[in-house]
Amino acid sequence: MRTPGRLIAVLAAAVLATAVAGAQTVSQHEEIAVFDLSYQRWGVPWSALGAIDDQIRSVFVNLGRFDVIGMAYQLDTEDVQGFIDAITSFREQNLEIPESVQMGREYLTQADVTRLVAGFVVVIPSVTDYRRDWADDGWKVDIRTSFAFIDVAEGRTFAQFSIDTSGKDVNEDKAVREAIDAIPLRLTFEVRRIDRFTLRTGILEVHGGEVVIELGSRMGVKPGDEYLVLSPRILSSGKEVVTEKGLIVVRRVEEEVSYATVVYAHGRLEPGEQLKELPRVGLETEVYGRGMAVGTWIDTNPFCLGVRMTVARGFQAFRPFVGIELPFNLTNYVDGLPVNAFLGAEYGFGVARLRLAPFVELGAGLEVKFAEGEIPVVRNYGGAAGIQASWLLSRDFKLAGELGWAGWENVDRSTYLRYSGVFAGAGIVVKY
């Protein structure tokens, strides 16, 4: 670990190059070198820095779209420029003349050599803020990690962002760990959002409502990933505009290709259509209301307001979820605030914008009291099973309706907070 040193000087001196990056219509692996984590504040535990470093490196390896290079030079170089020099020197010594040059079909200019030798990206991560405070009920740790991406051949910084994560626990180490563990999800999303790294591909084959697209697991494509179908055109001014023609969601991934379902499309899709990854964190959150058709021990039909979070990236048909719900019309009849927390899974299938998903959820009901010193008490347990139908309203929103059976049993088998029967509900789902 080291302080920024020449890092800042390198960033400040980064010059915008005039060379135009070769536009690719289908994404290919980019070579990326991750510099050692630096920090700008003292007092960051060494163990935390090491853990953050590991998490960052694993994100770039696991994203699939990068060839991570230069690991051997991370520890030997004191500054970014030294790191870059070490990598370029190695590459220059091991430069392979492209076959097209050897066969007399392409020139080998100095610019080409530079591109071959320095054609990689350096990522410079640094912890720019680290705070730990004892709050009323435990340690709260906030970490801000910044990332700068340098195109070495062009000598310019083309992306920069910060990620704020936090953790809370009575144990300080656990709070730190929680904050660090939150980095990969955010970092993965932010990297995928950088235009240069957003996957671009196209449709190879169309089979009704299904399409085969180029790129698969070798480029880090995952089930649940969504791709926009692009419809580019040239205005009379010569300006290029790109509009969305449709949306597809990846269903199955193989090494080189993926199979996707057409969610919607304006017009018929044809082989050769251009696609662009729609980067999302990979979660769907539903806010819903659910009403029971039967009464409880007090003859009131429970009506719950709930929030359900489903993991969408990495899963397609089968998707796990977590949630909490509040049977709010029972609040007047219980000592505290009744809250049900549950885990579940769904298995979805559908056509176009419609998705039908049978689901099962299991959970525990807590009675939360707000008096000082009171801790939540588990009062009941239970779950629900049913089917959810959802309709995609727009790219990011879905309307959902559900029907099923739910049952909650009191832990001491009393009638208090016990209810079961058929329910119906509706909600709105946000995809992000």
Add this chain to the structure above:
Amino acid sequence: MGRMQQLLLAAVAALAVAGCATGPTGAAAAPTMPAEKEYPGTGRDPSLLGAMNRAKMDAVRKAVIDLIGAPDEQANSQALSENLYGTRNPNAYVVNESFETTRTDRIGEDYLVEGTVLVRMEAVAATLDSLGLTGKPAAGTGAAVAAAAGAGGASAAAGGAAGAGGTTTEAGPAPTADEERIIRDYVQHMSWMVYFTEREGMDPFAMKAAVGIANEYLASNGMEAVDLTQIEKLKKDQQKAWEAETGESIGIVQWIAQKLNADVYLEIDGTTAVTRSQNRYSATASIVLKIYEASTARLLGSVPWTSPASAWQQTEVAAVNNVLQVSVYKAMPIAVGQAEAKFAQELKNGIKYGLVLQRTSDAKVVTAFRTRLKERVKNLKTVNQTDEETTFEVWLVGSIEDLADLVTSVAGRVPGLEGLRQVMLRGKTVTFTTGM
């Protein structure tokens, strides 16, 4: 919708249509330019889709050449690469659903895709306008280009025959479909001979390597090329024969091209410059490819090409060879395109053949024969006439066999030539004896 609204909409639509019809469409959009036009394209890329996209942009490049001409396209290649050919959205310039793959292959790690696609000419023209490349359809393109483009995959840059000098071809009647097919077939199968201009200071080995690259380009595009060793051998052994036969009235390269039955010959001329720094070498090359019709030495095309400076290499030979070979390889598609377009245009007036009649002591019979034959061919000229033999130059859209059949047929209707029979058919000349 109320009636007033309907009327208003109709009026707006009519105005819009009128506006489209009369408004400026950009200088690049020639009045006759179709909204969409089909072009062939070839693309190579590690990704299958990338190769398809490159094939689309290759087709777009041909449309650009059609709009602004090959020389302008070449002169602005960097701007076009950055702003048009390098687009991330090739479908903006083509009708994607019209793309038809004619060939898909794996070459090493790459995919090779060949296909045809409708190019959106107005989109291409709009981009050219925005780049200040005010286009005009290149002269001498059109049908000739189409014929040449259809003739073979090699006509990657079938532009106008800019720089082509020689005799102006008179525009005759439009060729029939059958004649178009014959011309296309002829252009596709014409034989090429590539040689280099010997120049002091130029390493013959480097020039021979450049010829090798040109021949490799021709062969890989399905064209027939004469082997360099055959040329060298003739040049070395037949110097005296050339002098005796021609009296040096035609160049030895043209003479060799005729001897080897080449339809066209291409001369590579050029110089290289080498810079040395700290035991490393960088080179640049300036070359000119000139293509001639073998029978007349008429210039069919001329392509100047200058290379960028090569990267520093360890030997002078490596630096020179690289820039020279690549320059030839880059200029070849343009040269071939020019030659094919020009040749296809000229072939509309017939392919030139030699016709020899032996024993022609009866001048009246010969005149009657000539008059009848002239009605059946594109053109006919008498080169010489003696009692022993009469030599004609005949222009016909057809093969040499077609000419032989035609001569036999015509002779059958000329009294005194009933005994005509074929003596020899060699290259582009057919010889008969009248039996007089």
